[in-house]
Amino acid sequence: MIDEEVAKLLELKVQLGGDEGRHQFTLKTAKGTRDYNPKQMAIREKVFNTIISCFKRHGAENIDTPVFELKETLTGKYGEDSKYDLTVSFKPTVLDPTPSQVPFARYLAMNKVTNIKRYHIAKVYRRDNPAMTRGRYREFYQCDFDIAGQYDPMIPDAECLKIVHEILSELELGDFRIKVNDRRILDGMFAVCGVPDDKFRTICSTVDKLDKVSWEDVRSEMVKEKGLSEEAADQIGQYVSLQGGMDLAERLLQDAKMSQSKQACAGLTDMKQLFSYLQLFQVTDKVVFDLSLARGLDYYTGVIYEAILTQTGPVPVAAAQNGAGEKAEEGVSVGSVAGGGRYDGLVGMFDPKGRKVPCVGVSIGIERVFSIMEQKAEASAEKVRTTETQVMVASAQKNLLEERLRLTAELWNAGIKAEVMYKKNPKLLSQLQHCEDSGIPLVAILGEQELKDGVVKLRTVHSREEIDVSRDKLVEEIKRRTSDV
Amino acid sequence: MIDEEVAKLLELKVQLGGDEGRHQFTLKTAKGTRDYNPKQMAIREKVFNTIISCFKRHGAENIDTPVFELKETLTGKYGEDSKYDLTVSFKPTVLDPTPSQVPFARYLAMNKVTNIKRYHIAKVYRRDNPAMTRGRYREFYQCDFDIAGQYDPMIPDAECLKIVHEILSELELGDFRIKVNDRRILDGMFAVCGVPDDKFRTICSTVDKLDKVSWEDVRSEMVKEKGLSEEAADQIGQYVSLQGGMDLAERLLQDAKMSQSKQACAGLTDMKQLFSYLQLFQVTDKVVFDLSLARGLDYYTGVIYEAILTQTGPVPVAAAQNGAGEKAEEGVSVGSVAGGGRYDGLVGMFDPKGRKVPCVGVSIGIERVFSIMEQKAEASAEKVRTTETQVMVASAQKNLLEERLRLTAELWNAGIKAEVMYKKNPKLLSQLQHCEDSGIPLVAILGEQELKDGVVKLRTVHSREEIDVSRDKLVEEIKRRTSDV
Numbered sequence: 001m002i003d004e005e006v007a008k009l010l011e012l013k014v015q016l017g018g019d020e021g022r023h024q025f026t027l028k029t030a031k032g033t034r035d036y037n038p039k040q041m042a043i044r045e046k047v048f049n050t051i052i053s054c055f056k057r058h059g060a061e062n063i064d065t066p067v068f069e070l071k072e073t074l075t076g077k078y079g080e081d082s083k084y085d086l087t088v089s090f091k092p093t094v095l096d097p098t099p100s101q102v103p104f105a106r107y108l109a110m111n112k113v114t115n116i117k118r119y120h121i122a123k124v125y126r127r128d129n130p131a132m133t134r135g136r137y138r139e140f141y142q143c144d145f146d147i148a149g150q151y152d153p154m155i156p157d158a159e160c161l162k163i164v165h166e167i168l169s170e171l172e173l174g175d176f177r178i179k180v181n182d183r184r185i186l187d188g189m190f191a192v193c194g195v196p197d198d199k200f201r202t203i204c205s206t207v208d209k210l211d212k213v214s215w216e217d218v219r220s221e222m223v224k225e226k227g228l229s230e231e232a233a234d235q236i237g238q239y240v241s242l243q244g245g246m247d248l249a250e251r252l253l254q255d256a257k258m259s260q261s262k263q264a265c266a267g268l269t270d271m272k273q274l275f276s277y278l279q280l281f282q283v284t285d286k287v288v289f290d291l292s293l294a295r296g297l298d299y300y301t302g303v304i305y306e307a308i309l310t311q312t313g314p315v316p317v318a319a320a321q322n323g324a325g326e327k328a329e330e331g332v333s334v335g336s337v338a339g340g341g342r343y344d345g346l347v348g349m350f351d352p353k354g355r356k357v358p359c360v361g362v363s364i365g366i367e368r369v370f371s372i373m374e375q376k377a378e379a380s381a382e383k384v385r386t387t388e389t390q391v392m393v394a395s396a397q398k399n400l401l402e403e404r405l406r407l408t409a410e411l412w413n414a415g416i417k418a419e420v421m422y423k424k425n426p427k428l429l430s431q432l433q434h435c436e437d438s439g440i441p442l443v444a445i446l447g448e449q450e451l452k453d454g455v456v457k458l459r460t461v462h463s464r465e466e467i468d469v470s471r472d473k474l475v476e477e478i479k480r481r482t483s484d485v
Numbered sequence: 486m487i488d489e490e491v492a493k494l495l496e497l498k499v500q501l502g503g504d505e506g507r508h509q510f511t512l513k514t515a516k517g518t519r520d521y522n523p524k525q526m527a528i529r530e531k532v533f534n535t536i537i538s539c540f541k542r543h544g545a546e547n548i549d550t551p552v553f554e555l556k557e558t559l560t561g562k563y564g565e566d567s568k569y570d571l572t573v574s575f576k577p578t579v580l581d582p583t584p585s586q587v588p589f590a591r592y593l594a595m596n597k598v599t600n601i602k603r604y605h606i607a608k609v610y611r612r613d614n615p616a617m618t619r620g621r622y623r624e625f626y627q628c629d630f631d632i633a634g635q636y637d638p639m640i641p642d643a644e645c646l647k648i649v650h651e652i653l654s655e656l657e658l659g660d661f662r663i664k665v666n667d668r669r670i671l672d673g674m675f676a677v678c679g680v681p682d683d684k685f686r687t688i689c690s691t692v693d694k695l696d697k698v699s700w701e702d703v704r705s706e707m708v709k710e711k712g713l714s715e716e717a718a719d720q721i722g723q724y725v726s727l728q729g730g731m732d733l734a735e736r737l738l739q740d741a742k743m744s745q746s747k748q749a750c751a752g753l754t755d756m757k758q759l760f761s762y763l764q765l766f767q768v769t770d771k772v773v774f775d776l777s778l779a780r781g782l783d784y785y786t787g788v789i790y791e792a793i794l795t796q797t798g799p800v801p802v803a804a805a806q807n808g809a810g811e812k813a814e815e816g817v818s819v820g821s822v823a824g825g826g827r828y829d830g831l832v833g834m835f836d837p838k839g840r841k842v843p844c845v846g847v848s849i850g851i852e853r854v855f856s857i858m859e860q861k862a863e864a865s866a867e868k869v870r871t872t873e874t875q876v877m878v879a880s881a882q883k884n885l886l887e888e889r890l891r892l893t894a895e896l897w898n899a900g901i902k903a904e905v906m907y908k909k910n911p912k913l914l915s916q917l918q919h920c921e922d923s924g925i926p927l928v929a930i931l932g933e934q935e936l937k938d939g940v941v942k943l944r945t946v947h948s949r950e951e952i953d954v955s956r957d958k959l960v961e962e963i964k965r966r967t968s969d970v
């Protein structure tokens with residue numbers, strides 16, 4: 001009997017299915033993807049402009065590498081140096097996002113480029129686990145700036161920090177701090193605290209959690225899960241609570257234990273040098289030497305840094321929502337909006353002769369920046385313009401379509417951003433309404449009388465002021481009034 | 486014995502394989518992909534700027550849709566109208582490039598947008614058959630402009646042609662022509678020439694070959710392969726040899742046969758209207774009504790157009806190399822650099838209630854434009870700058886790194902694009918050489934004397950002229966001298 005009922009239901013389902021169609025389906029984008037509407041795109045464009053202007057101000061060139069790389073490139077199979085296991089940080093599937101330094105290093109080795117200052121902004125894709133509520137989309141932007149070349153110590157490193165400072169200041173995301181540390185200081189610290197060599201990496205990744213969990217939890221993980229001695233853990237605990245500037249680097253150089261590590265001393269000497277350059281760049285107000293900063297990627301060899309927003313209120317909530325509870329794939333951790341460091345060994349891995357090209361770079365967490373800017377725009381009373389139109393060519397009278405088109409073409413040909421309604425006889429009110437809606441500041445109104453007099457009535461939308469402008473002076477007048485657009 | 490030999494060879498191969506390593510591998514990008522170096526990127530940026538400026542001048546908004554769409558969207562399964570079989574034109578695999586009108590139509594239907602003027606420039610991907618020698622890459626750009634909305638006839642259509650005219654003129658690719666026709670005129674022509682209804686589409690795709698093969702070949706394909714009568718083929722032959730402007734549209738409206746088709750008359754009346762608007766826009770010099778133009782995609786419902794470069798010489802050769810012998814996937818055919826038309830039915834296909842949103846748009850064959858611009862740059866003596874740096878901060882003396890960094894930061898903070906060498910004591914010659922190499926026009930030279938006097942020696946690279954500029958006037962002076970950068 002049950003079988004019979006099931007059969008009936010199935011049949012019913014088929015019948016209903018046949019009736020599905022136009023009225024049943026829901027249109028949607030592919031899982032983990034979304035559309036961007038004009039308002040979102042206008043915000044993105046503003047962010048891109050700010051960031052790219054900064055990169056250009058610093059003399060950077062632009063290169064583009066393909067969105068997918070060969071598996072050999074991603075898994076680091078080319079090289080023999082077991083120190084770099086790139087598979088640790090990401091799955092080697094063709095479509096997963098790779099740390100953008102990998103294609104860059106491959107590019108340098110392949111094209112025998114030994115020095116370059118470049119930026120690269122591109123969409124990348126992840127294959128797995130989209131989680132849109134947490135801002136984990138399958139399609140997202142990566143934004144990178146890198147300086148490659150053999151130079152005197154810490155000068156390009158300081159410029160990277162200056163760039164982060166400029167970008168975050170100009171974007172007005174709220175107050176921020178840039179934490180700085182050095183892979184060599186971390187390794188030296190682990191050594192003098194008695195961490196066995198083979199545990200450096202795992203202990204380092206536990207320390208990396210200090211921005212999310214308490215010291216007690218980190219200590220417990222070190223001791224209980226990773227088998228570190230309590231003494232070693234406590235010694236680490238004392239160091240990683242330290243924050244400061246050049247003074248701290250100087251103090252640690254005198255530190256009885258720390259000074260025993262050659263590596264740590266090299267890192268600390270460079271840290272002092274870095275801060276002296278940061279002073280010249282006037283950015284020390286935001287930069288802090290923080291021994292608890294331990295970025296994940298194994299290929300960092302020297303200075304590492306990460307910028308976080310410190311302001312509480314609506315903005316950080318948005319940021320937190322966007323990556324809560326996990327390390328964001330884009331190379332920036334929770335709350336962070338930029339990060340990077342020095343990776344002197346990566347290019348050598350790809351070079352057939354192992355030739356090294358020292359590199360230092362920074363990734364901007366541009367997707368997080370976008371979502372913060374979007375939230376700010378939502379909260380603000382100011383309207384986001386989605387076009388740059390300077391003037392609307394309008395008429396109050398009938399049968400003037402041709403005259404409107406003629407004038408509009410004149411304006412286009414003179415480089416003026418102009419719109420005209422695609423109607424034969426639109427109402428003046430609807431033409432003015434369109435200007436209000438989309439923020440067009442000026443209206444050029446044509447009528448029989450204006451045509452006879454060789455003038456155009458130029459109306460300022462917000463003040464409703466109108467003046468007659470001679471037709472041959474119109475372009476100049478529009479340019480003058482919209483020179484800030 | 487053979488088995489033994491094979492085993493030996495295999496063993497040998499394994500041994501050799503074990504010896505492969507650093508010195509054996511060749512670095513490369515994934516099949517069908519390539520890197521873009523700074524020079525190529527600078528050319529791309531220039532092209533993008535020209536095109537985007539034009540779109541913005543016409544009041545367009547920017548939207549972004551994901552690079553992949555659901556299969557249901559691509560195959561047009563949502564709709565019931567069998568007229569639109571989107572699978573004809575492309576394989577419905579997620580990563581293959583789709584005519585960009587499809588995601589746009591899906592966006593409009595999904596977001597209930599009934600009118601918008603938008604552009605969309607994005608990288609897209611094809612899964613199969615890269616053929617790099619013919620410019621068929623797996624990763625390439627699509628560039629689209631579309632106007633959606635219910636408007637009076639032919640006004641937005643004329644604006645699309647005006648946009649093509651503006652872009653091709655500004656890019657200075659050489660002389661060009663924009664062919665125009667109308668799907669209704671084609672269909673009407675087929676009807677009055679005696680083509681059976683069910684052969685319209687296949688005959689249309691044969692006519693579409695007229696830009697590549699002779700009329701004789703086209704006629705032979707119609708008659709021998711497609712079974713059309715010789716009389717019908719010859720009648721078509723007379724029509725498709727016709728080219729003209731508004732006059733031709735008028736003549737055909739009087740044509741004994743053509744005037745029997747209501748569809749053709751509607752198309753011809755609109756063609757007259759279109760040319761009257763094109764006259765107002767002053768673009769009729771390049772636009773030709775050409776009855777042989779028959780673009781492939783089935784969803785065109787009205788006017789169709791295609792821009793081709795007409796100049797002979799190095800430029801068209803490059804263009805031909807880029808897609809010889811086949812229709813380019815980007816929606817533009819051989820030799821063509823832009824194409825588009827009206828598609829009034831596509832949005833309705835995606836709308837649950839079948840609501841129609843008339844659309845007209847144009848795709849710019851931006852990859853072909855890139856490769857033509859690259860070839861032009863190769864042929865030209867003029868150097869392509871890959872940075873926008875205005876000034877190099879330099880010194881002829883030792884121990885002035887800190888002073889150089891301080892001044893550079895001052896310039897960055899004032900919005901000046903400035904570079905400084907990352908060396909403690911670089912030679913003046915190598916600093917000047919860098920300016921020559923990368924086209925930096927100015928050098929700000931610091932020395933002990935200049936520091937004492939509160940001045941900077943400002944050197945013009947090309948003339949080698951040097952003047953002392955007071956430090957507090959430096960920013961202004963650099964801006965004045967590089968105002969065209």
